[in-house]
Amino acid sequence: MIEVKNLVKKYGSHLAVDHLNFTVDTGQIYGFLGPNGAGKSTTMNIMTGYLGATEGEVLINGHNILEEPEAAKKCIGYLPEMPPLYTDMKVNEYLRFVAELKKIPKPERQEQIEKVMLMVKIMDVQDRLIKNLSKGYKQRVGLAQAILGFPEIIILDEPTVGLDPKQIIEIRELIRELAKEHTVILSSHILAEIQEVCDYIMIISKGKLVASDTPENLEKLLTNQQTVEILAKGNEDTVRKVIGTIGNVQKASVEHGKEEGTVKASLFPKDGKDIRETVFMAFAQEGCPLLMLYHSRTTLEDVFLELTQGSTPAAAKAMKDGEKKDWMVKRRKKNAQEEAEENELTEMDEEPEENAVPTSEDEKEDLENDSNL
């Protein structure tokens, strides 16, 4: 349905999107996850034809977004990070305008507008000027314009940003509702947001796709990194001997505990096996009491942090090779240093024309002539 091929976007010499490749199939909720500045908005703006690419192409249902914009854009509803609202218009007036731009047949317009207003819960503000609405309501009006025409694909850039917790829950419910009949792609830098609603997650960091999979599989990606930490009463030799009898242990490290007569050990299970019970029984059998047993598991948050702070596909490879932990420590230090250096660099601040929101009447007219919103 959407094919992103070898996409590159440079702002001056700054590489914002770095050879991105991915495919989006029908009927799922895709999450585009990445820290601030990762390149999510840039990618979404290119996918929706708001911005040109430096290299590569985007096909929407086989239509190249730049070469056949009308056919491609017909399939998409887009809520950019800054919703394209004409704030001097009333809500219903604006939605009528959008319906016209989207060439929704006249007899269907009012019914569709009402349906969409009901969906995003803005019926009660339909006669109000957009500029007087709260941030949450403005966001809903932005969402309404994206949904109007009920395109196959709905792309939402940070749809819940600036909303209160109740509004966030409502928007999430709406996204789930939309996903019953549409493919939804949404971006966020908040993991919980993406984890909550998405069937498939694409993690982007520094313009690169560093991982893409279901939330469950992403979590499994690092399960080899789980450890069982123990504190045993006894001496090192006994602890080493007991550990030697436990199966499915890839490696272990043993050292003196802080307390006299205690030993601390970290056990790394093979292939993510759960060895807690075996460890407990082995130490009990030897008459060597365990004072503590702690199982640390990878969460999706760990995956996100490791991948985005590790930041290159090499991170994923290293992880699979089981070298992730040491690699990450080194990489984190290096990244912190690089980030500090990068923050000192001034950004280009090039404002692409495609991204500009029209403000004057002339510009509105231009937009009207362009049949796609």
Ligand SMILES: Nc1ncnc2c1ncn2[C@@H]1O[C@H](COP(=O)(O)OP(=O)(O)OP(=O)(O)O)[C@@H](O)[C@H]1O
């Ligand atoms: N018009 C522009 N001119 C110059 N640099 C830009 C421009 N737009 C974005 N950038 C830079 O490109 C990189 C990617 O930006 P982008 O807005 O796509 O990231 P993002 O993942 O959407 O971030 P956020 O979550 O903060 O919105 C950033 O370093 C950003 O500063």
